[in-house]
Amino acid sequence: MxxxxxxxxxxxxxxxxxxPPAIFLAVILLVWETAxxxxxxxxxxxxxxxxIFQRFLISNTLPYHTGLTLMExxxxxxxxxxxxxxxxxxxxxxxxxxxxxxxxxIVSNAIPIIAIIPLLTIWFGYGFLPKILIAAIISFFxxxxxxxxxxxxxxxxxxxxxHSINATRxxxxxxxxxxxxxxxxxxxxxxxxxxxxxGAVVAEFYGADRGLGFLVITSATQLQTDLLxxxxxxxxxxxxxLFAIFGxxxxxxxxxxxxxxxxx
Amino acid sequence: MLEPGLxxxxxxxxxLQGVGVTYGTQRGPVEAIADISLDIGxxxxxxxxxxxxxxxxxxxxxxxxxxxxxVGRVGVRAQPAYVARHQNQFGxxxxxxxxxxxxxxxKNVQLPLEVVDYPPEKRAERCLELLGRVGLLSFKDNLPHExxxxxxQRVAIVRALAWDPPILLMDEPFSALxxxxxxxxxxxxxxxxxxxxxxIVFVTHxxxxxxxxxxxxxxxxxxxxxxxxxxxxxxPRPRAPExxxxxxxxxxxxxxxxxxxx
Numbered sequence: 258m259x260x261x262x263x264x265x266x267x268x269x270x271x272x273x274x275x276x277p278p279a280i281f282l283a284v285i286l287l288v289w290e291t292a293x294x295x296x297x298x299x300x301x302x303x304x305x306x307x308x309i310f311q312r313f314l315i316s317n318t319l320p321y322h323t324g325l326t327l328m329e330x331x332x333x334x335x336x337x338x339x340x341x342x343x344x345x346x347x348x349x350x351x352x353x354x355x356x357x358x359x360x361x362x363i364v365s366n367a368i369p370i371i372a373i374i375p376l377l378t379i380w381f382g383y384g385f386l387p388k389i390l391i392a393a394i395i396s397f398f399x400x401x402x403x404x405x406x407x408x409x410x411x412x413x414x415x416x417x418x419x420h421s422i423n424a425t426r427x428x429x430x431x432x433x434x435x436x437x438x439x440x441x442x443x444x445x446x447x448x449x450x451x452x453x454x455x456g457a458v459v460a461e462f463y464g465a466d467r468g469l470g471f472l473v474i475t476s477a478t479q480l481q482t483d484l485l486x487x488x489x490x491x492x493x494x495x496x497x498x499l500f501a502i503f504g505x506x507x508x509x510x511x512x513x514x515x516x517x518x519x520x521x
Numbered sequence: 522m523l524e525p526g527l528x529x530x531x532x533x534x535x536x537l538q539g540v541g542v543t544y545g546t547q548r549g550p551v552e553a554i555a556d557i558s559l560d561i562g563x564x565x566x567x568x569x570x571x572x573x574x575x576x577x578x579x580x581x582x583x584x585x586x587x588x589x590x591x592v593g594r595v596g597v598r599a600q601p602a603y604v605a606r607h608q609n610q611f612g613x614x615x616x617x618x619x620x621x622x623x624x625x626x627x628k629n630v631q632l633p634l635e636v637v638d639y640p641p642e643k644r645a646e647r648c649l650e651l652l653g654r655v656g657l658l659s660f661k662d663n664l665p666h667e668x669x670x671x672x673x674q675r676v677a678i679v680r681a682l683a684w685d686p687p688i689l690l691m692d693e694p695f696s697a698l699x700x701x702x703x704x705x706x707x708x709x710x711x712x713x714x715x716x717x718x719x720x721i722v723f724v725t726h727x728x729x730x731x732x733x734x735x736x737x738x739x740x741x742x743x744x745x746x747x748x749x750x751x752x753x754x755x756x757p758r759p760r761a762p763e764x765x766x767x768x769x770x771x772x773x774x775x776x777x778x779x780x781x782x783x
């Protein structure tokens with residue numbers, strides 16, 4: 258995609274980017290629809306795209322479940338962003354804090370998130386809170402590692418300059434380190450936002466009576482495969498939208514600079 | 522800037538006494554610079570000339586209190602260097618312009634004014650004046666990546682002058698530029714210096730640059746970095762590009778070359 262942006266003019270870029278995937282989508286849907294009709298597939302096994310779309314149109318609880326899951330994911334994500342950036346700021350200003358905290362940040366990433374859900378449910382019940390916490394925990398790691406890297410990426414010469422004029426820690430942070438880290442932070446947000454959605458949905462699998470995760474589980478157990486497809490599609494669209502929004506922000510904040518590496 | 526009754530030579534701005542810096546490395550301590558003693562007068566232009574790796578940048582960082590010397594004393598206007606730094610007496614210019622890429626030329630010059638308690642209502646005016654002095658007024662809103670290497674370095678120089686510090690510490694500021702641009706910036710710097718009469722310590726490995734700019738050249742030898750000799754540059758001021766071909770100028774260059782070799 259980057260290469261295409263560099264090589265083509267803006268007018269042809271829009272078409273060039275949208276047309277090929279649209280063609281592929283149309284072909285896949287067409288083959289799918291024909292195959293289902295031709296082989297008379299039962300709807301519980303593989304519903305036709307048209308049937309899935311009909312289901313999407315008649316489902317009036319869908320916005321409610323979607324909104325709920327999105328709220329859980331974004332609240333968790335915001336918590337992780339605030340906490341992650343604060344901890345990163347602490348880490349770059351204190352070697353002690355870095356040595357003391359970083360091992361646990363690594364460990365937090367190593368624990369399988371699914372294993373924590375029952376524990377959080379014991380503590381906080383079946384409401385929103387455990388879902389929000391799972392979304393927060395899962396998005397915390399990429400945010401804290403990338404922000405730390407970004408804060409440390411500040412040009413050492415500029416750091417020398419601001420030290421030579423006695424800038425306070427806060428001035429160094431707010432005028433040099435934090436702005437230097439912004440492209441890294443948005444790159445992390447891009448990953449973390451989609452992860453938070455995964456976290457919220459997985460948490461809803463385990464004891465919830467609403468939300469897209471609940472919809473996925475119930476439609477699967479009741480063999481309402483068309484509704485299952487609707488839920489999955491909505492989830493995918495949400496993930497892509499979040500990814501795109503933060504991707505745009507990342508680009509906007511790396512004004513004229515060298516492109517930042519993608520976080521892993 | 523000068524105390525009444527004192528000529529520039531009488532009043533000492535920077536005083537180095539037995540300064541040495543030793544780095545701890547895995548193979549044991551390495552002496553970067555050793556036994557450096559030098560007095561630099563108020564308003565004097567001193568070049569530190571030496572081969573790459575002779576510790577001249579380290580010495581500059583020690584003067585500016587960006588690092589402490591392992592031994593010896595650094596005095597700036599009869600005070601320890603850290604006091605001078607806390608009073609914002611040093612303006613640093615580095616080899617790379619080191620501008621904030623998200624700030625326009627004007628806002629980059631303004632950065633130190635936001636830090637050193639400069640009256641907010643006078644900041645913009647001061648930055649415009651400085652950019653005007655180096656011919657960049659029409660580029661004030663450009664981001665660094667939209668400027669040429671020479672323009673960026675000009676911005677970096679006036680950024681170091683913004684709050685009018687008495688001492689300018691320059692670490693090979695022109696070595697990354699092509700020769701034409703470098704010559705132009707040398708003349709620009711001399712003009713700025715003639716107007717403001719700052720004390721300038723200028724690190725370079727370029728012999729003719731040192732001769733063209735400085736009042737005195739401290740020639741350094743490597744491993745550990747020491748001052749091997751000090752050359753007085755007796756060329757008239759203001760210096761002009763034509764002087765680069767003068768016999769007098771070339772004599773100085775040869776002298777410095779020999780000093781470097783020995």
